[in-house]
Amino acid sequence: MKTIDLGKRTLRRRDMLALMGGAAATGALGLPAWAQEAKKGGVLKVAAPANPSSLDPATGGAGSDHSILWTMYDTLVEWDYETLKPKPGMAKWSFPDPKTMVLDISAGIKFHDGTPMDAEAVKFNLDRNRTDQRSNIKPDLSSVDSAEVTGPLQVTLKLKNPDTALPAILSDRAGMMVSPTNIKALGNETDRKPVGAGPWKFVRWNDNEIIVVMRHADYWRPGRPYLDGIEFNIITENATALRSVVAGQNDMAFALPARLKPVIERAKNLTTVSSPTLYCIQLYLNYARAPLDNLKVRQAINFALDRDAFVKATLSGLGEPARMTLPSSHWAFNKDVAGMYPHNPEKAKQLLAEAGYKDGLELTIGGYTDQDSVRRGEVIQDQLGKAGIRVKFTRGTIAEISAQFFATEKKFDLLVSAWTGRPDPSMTYGLGFDKDAYYNAGRTADPELSKLIKESRVSEDLAKRAEVFAKIQRITVENALSAPLAFQFELDALSEKVKGFKPNLLGKPKFENISLG
């Protein structure tokens, strides 16, 4: 048993990089040998946790799709694994002025069907993502006014307003380039016949069973990919997924719950990978109406929660207590507001009394039915109960309960759920806290907050942006607009022959570095 635990790092990223630079240090830390020469060939068998919603990046919707989509689609922009800082992918970008973004595409990239991945193709994709009736990602590109071909390998975007979140957005669905030839030929039938420019090309997809991809011979990055193919066996029950790896039918299972860690460790010949992610388990609050329109009640909830105990009890310690919607390793983390709500049930009671609830109050809360969600709910119920907040649970499937909370019905005061994270923090705050945002159940927002969210997209300089995010986080935390609980670590089980796997902060595995030893 070998453990790669990137979770307990108190190291800063540059320290990590310095460590990784030395081969000796790599060996000493027991890190995988991604620095060494990787062997080519072989088919990786992966237990995937969910059937994709679609294999067309524009029409799909589930956050679990990405790991599969990335095998077939390369993105215009990519990111740094540890910090999610954007870096060039198939294109380099620049902002000659705040309302113009220029994309310079690398030469010689071809889609799986031979269509050149050039300026025309990029324009086609961006226009489709922006305007197609079936596109789910129109809001991502709402700041784009027009996309012009300004050279065989250059596209210039004219923006309605400055938007420096665009590089990160183009590392997500909006930046996954699909073959225009394929889209034109298929019309509305694009969901199941993907053609991209990624390292592997599509072979077959049987719903809820299997997805197979195989090497794209003309892949643009020399020497890549290492694997001849990947077979995703879709197993939604995560204990079953892990058993399939223990039994040797799959080589890898990802996105496992923390409670399975002892099982992985007990198994011989398995490697455990755990690493921080942006996945934030939190209480969503509907603060548009009583009683949560009262700041003191919202603050009381935040004081009542014991986040350290929560991480121990529900994540077996495999997580980071959450003080805001970004983890401490993130470049936009504001440490000044991190200590605002220490665990203090007495303070919570006092705030409730001030708010007029001397004898405590009862809140309705929505939750899901899976084992992990139920356990989280129990811990929250207990912690809030000690501060005099009695919660009344309604449980159901994710689709059912989250729609009741976020969509038109507006049931429940609270929802125990999670924020899965986005490549750019402005997406996180825009989608979760802005006025009329879907994940802001009350649909109300302080105009100052809305203004800052826009402002966070003006500067290209990360330090300047971090300053704006600091202000945003101050508003969300001071006003207790949510009750973040914990950042869940990613937990993966790998068979020993899987080499070179690197987890990322987004918590959605990429397979580009993997080889089979």
Add this chain to the structure above:
Amino acid sequence: MIAAPSSGVNLDMFNSARLRIIGRRLLQAIPVIVLSTFIVFGLLKLVPGDVAVTLAGDNASDQRIAEIRELYGLNQPFLLQYGSWLWKAMHGDLSNSLISNESVLTSIQRCLPHTLLIVALALLTALIIGIPLGIAAATKPGSWIDSIVMAIASLGVAVPNFWLGMLLVAFFSLQLNWLPATGAASLMKDPWAALSHAILPALALASGGIAEVARQLRSSLVEILSSQQVRTLHAKGLPPSSILWRHGLKNVSVNLLTVVSLLANRMLAATVVVEAVFAIPGMGGLIVNAAMHRDFPVVQGVVFAMVLIVVTLNLLTDIFYSVLDPRISS
């Protein structure tokens, strides 16, 4: 109308009375299918949650969700939605999954064989093990064999099959590495792999069946063997084995058939859980996933197929009843 009587090997399976029964049963199946799909459709629409939210994706906005409803016809009146599904289904088009866009017929054609294989195997196991146990217990009622068999039977009924499934995996797959822990294979393409994948789930599924077959067989056989008719046979000097096989078992065969047919229906339902434990891409997994996301064309398609199977099974049972006991057909 009637096929020429065959040379009398098996009476004639399809005399006119029987054909009439078959025809009537098939006609009865139509309202059953319509009613069951209608009820399921209604349930899906009654419970909160909406496929439009799933379809709109992670970055959904209220506006986008409304747009999706429009795009997929989800805002049409309930009866119109059901009606258009039924109309298409009557023309052999089971539509596509709203979420993944796979044709429902394709999904069913792929999933059904996996489910049928484990149910058939489980049924076979239940009979192969249950019948000898039942006979052993019935021929020596009150003996230690009887006690043991009845203890096994009680245990078999009490043990939940998903738990047994996990134990079987832990022992046969993870410890001994004899059989695969998860998945399924096509019986057509690779019969051996298909069987090796199906053995453990079938065993897990069969445990209750073994118990039931043994118990039912024992009680009805005990009743027959202690009847006056059998006493007469003993008096006539027939050997016990001949009494058991020619008179005893023949008399309980109708009971056994009832048990088997009920069992088959129940096992089909139980696959929902067992398939999850073994990650078998069968009908159970298909309908659970679809129901979770309110993907109603898939749910409807699966219900449609399952009702068809159950109706067919019941029809076959009825036919066999009248073959085994000619009094029934009149």
